[in-house]
Amino acid sequence: MPCSHCGIAGHTYLKCPQLSEEEKKEKKDAIKKKKEEINHRKMLRERHYEVHKTQDYTFMNNNMYEVVVYWAFSNIPENDNKTKDKFLRTLYIPPMEQRVIPLCKLYRIAIFPVLEVPHQTTVTNARKVITIDENYKDLFKLLDIDLINYPDTVWEVKREYDPPKTEIEQWKEFALKSHYLLKEMEKMTGGGKCKMYENLEPFMDMIQDIPIPRNITEADKEKAGVPSALTNIT
16 A cells, blocks of 8 residues: 555555654644544434434334324424424324324424314314413323334323313212212201201202202213212122
């Protein structure tokens, strides 16, 4: 191999008589820097390929309720010029089914029960957009991951979920529990007929004037947590 400085065979630049020790050091540092730049560019190419490569991701909904999948941009350098504070709705997955989605590792994926993120006008649909703000942490999530951090391409989601109650359901629960407690007080005091509780009699008599609406079902009572015809049925 000829010398890279003088071109004469038999020695390298480190032994070249035409170079001073300082020049040799400068040349060595320059070669080292060039190698580092080459390795850095190679690493950037590999990183770009890894992040932008599209793969099929399988999401399995092993629950008895429908879920909805959202995507957002991950908080990584490649997304510095992109908005990262919003999740966008991607697709629904029915109970006990799975879906395959082509994705790259630029994305963050979140999965929610549909009833956790209902649309304002149509409760059977999920919101199109979820803002990632201080309220986001309170949402019931089945999954929330930055794909860049995980090699897995198959994800199973399974978790017990109690849907949030509607305003009507909350009022039903409040009324049924209150009525149940009043009826129990009536039993315990004998309706205020005995001497010990005679001062409660007028209030106990008023319980008779609180009818339960005819459209209240045994299922409503069971959901409210008060005894019903369904209690302890197996």
